[in-house]
Amino acid sequence: MNYKEKYQQWLNFDEKTRHELLNIHDEKEIEDCFYKDLSFGTGGLRGVMGAGSNRMNQYTVQKATLGLAHYINSMHEKKKSIVIAYDTRNHSKEFAEAAASVLCAEGIKVYLFEDVMPTPVLSFAVRYFKASAGIVITASHNPKEYNGYKVYNQYGGQLVPSEADHVIRYIEKIQDFSSIPTADLAECESSDSLVWIGEKVLDCFIQEVAKQSIDQNHSKNLKVVYTPLHGTGNIPVRKALDNFSVSVVKEQELPDGDFSTVRSPNPEERDALNLAIQQAKKEKADIVIGTDPDCDRIGVAVRHEDQYILLTGNQIGALLVDFVLSSKEVNEKSTLIKTIVTNDLGAEVALDHGLHVLNTLTGFKYIGEKMTEFNHNQTQEFVMGYEESYGYLVGTHARDKDAVVAARVICEMASVYKANKETLIDRIEKLYSKYGFYLDALDSFVLKGKDGAEKIQMLMAQLREQQNSFIPSTKAVLDYSSGIDSLPKENVLKFILLDDSWVAVRPSGTEPKIKVYYSIKEKDKVKAQHKLDQIREKFESLIVGVKETISV
Numbered sequence: 001m002n003y004k005e006k007y008q009q010w011l012n013f014d015e016k017t018r019h020e021l022l023n024i025h026d027e028k029e030i031e032d033c034f035y036k037d038l039s040f041g042t043g044g045l046r047g048v049m050g051a052g053s054n055r056m057n058q059y060t061v062q063k064a065t066l067g068l069a070h071y072i073n074s075m076h077e078k079k080k081s082i083v084i085a086y087d088t089r090n091h092s093k094e095f096a097e098a099a100a101s102v103l104c105a106e107g108i109k110v111y112l113f114e115d116v117m118p119t120p121v122l123s124f125a126v127r128y129f130k131a132s133a134g135i136v137i138t139a140s141h142n143p144k145e146y147n148g149y150k151v152y153n154q155y156g157g158q159l160v161p162s163e164a165d166h167v168i169r170y171i172e173k174i175q176d177f178s179s180i181p182t183a184d185l186a187e188c189e190s191s192d193s194l195v196w197i198g199e200k201v202l203d204c205f206i207q208e209v210a211k212q213s214i215d216q217n218h219s220k221n222l223k224v225v226y227t228p229l230h231g232t233g234n235i236p237v238r239k240a241l242d243n244f245s246v247s248v249v250k251e252q253e254l255p256d257g258d259f260s261t262v263r264s265p266n267p268e269e270r271d272a273l274n275l276a277i278q279q280a281k282k283e284k285a286d287i288v289i290g291t292d293p294d295c296d297r298i299g300v301a302v303r304h305e306d307q308y309i310l311l312t313g314n315q316i317g318a319l320l321v322d323f324v325l326s327s328k329e330v331n332e333k334s335t336l337i338k339t340i341v342t343n344d345l346g347a348e349v350a351l352d353h354g355l356h357v358l359n360t361l362t363g364f365k366y367i368g369e370k371m372t373e374f375n376h377n378q379t380q381e382f383v384m385g386y387e388e389s390y391g392y393l394v395g396t397h398a399r400d401k402d403a404v405v406a407a408r409v410i411c412e413m414a415s416v417y418k419a420n421k422e423t424l425i426d427r428i429e430k431l432y433s434k435y436g437f438y439l440d441a442l443d444s445f446v447l448k449g450k451d452g453a454e455k456i457q458m459l460m461a462q463l464r465e466q467q468n469s470f471i472p473s474t475k476a477v478l479d480y481s482s483g484i485d486s487l488p489k490e491n492v493l494k495f496i497l498l499d500d501s502w503v504a505v506r507p508s509g510t511e512p513k514i515k516v517y518y519s520i521k522e523k524d525k526v527k528a529q530h531k532l533d534q535i536r537e538k539f540e541s542l543i544v545g546v547k548e549t550i551s552v
């Protein structure tokens, strides 16, 4: 069926959908709503909310859920159950209930959180309830227009492509969006096939987080300003930081699906912590932390010589590795896991302490997958996992990144250094003097819709063609689309330079973007910045050139 036929079909679904579709007058936009069905990317289903097969709405959520239900039912388990959580975005609770009603209709028991909940708590809850799977309705850190649907396996890890492929196959078999069987939730509740989850699970999760504590002797002396950025972190993070002196940014404390006080609720964006930093200046706080809407990412700013300095995701990761390893006994199985686009400072620290370092493709799902593997075959032990994109996990209570545990360990770390008259900036400088100066940067270029997706493919193809000649000091180009280091094939190019600096390029799996990651290794900051500027210019001009070509 082409997009125009699908559009006609959707006009008959219900009044609200019809009205919304009739109000779209731009043919390109109609095409974008229907030219494909929303697909699973790095983080599951993710898209702009609205009417259409390529949008997040009740119908696409129900269709994905029916596919998932068929998959779970095909696994011949006796007792089948799925835990569902949702964040503070507009329509998240509605989508969670829509998913619940499809699962109940398919005979799968549902545990549904009564209140908004962080993604890592869902990851924990799947094993807590011994459930067959988990779902979180969230678009994580994406802008307010987006929502998403992350699926977790029975081990509490996000589905990796080999698992997602099965679900996708079941989803693809479903042709008709409008006739998905649903059950009445009130009836499901009385027959116990729907169970609402109260506070107990969160409390058990917080106890697990507390077990990751390294040194809380100095916690009372650290002044923290925290912002949940209108998301799910508010209560859990406060509980995890109950030993610290924490002040929460009032304007961003409560749920708001429009994220009205912040341009983008993403710790990767420099201005996400602006309000929190303003408050910290007034209160002379030592540290500012902010978590994204589903509380799996965390951003940090540190007061250093009377200025608030933002740490990058790579810096936070390296500091955490250094701090965690300062007290942990390691053995020949101890392993740090990071992704191929995460820089190597944390890895150097880990290797120095005798750890193994494992690199996965982008996405915490691959880190979760390795944790499950370690658990099964006992050949390695997970110590910590992290990504440059502000996602960290210390401990094994969850199998996804956890900004609650990260908040706790980061604050403990800052309090310990403060007792020693140091800041996190002093500490990172120490790591630089020991392991060399690392400068990292990320550039994202937005290319929306069908044209955008084509241009992203065109850019990757051009880079592949030019390979070694694109940057003169390249010593090797790793093309992950042909499968490298036994990793699954993925559309990523990594240019390794003569001095071991590198640049990686990949299309985002969650947003219409192409991402360029820079990791520069140099003797000092000035030299590193100079090198970064030069390389950056090359990539920028190529991408901007293609971006501005007029589509036919």
Ligand SMILES: O=P(O)(O)OC[C@H]1O[C@H](O)[C@H](O)[C@@H](O)[C@@H]1O
Pocket (backbone or CB within 6 Å): 042, 043, 140, 362, 363, 364, 365, 387, 389, 391, 507, 508, 509, 510, 511, 515
């Ligand atoms: O594919 P991208 O847009 O770069 O997103 C990458 C990120 O996506 C989601 O947030 C995953 O949970 C992260 O683990 C991953 O790092």
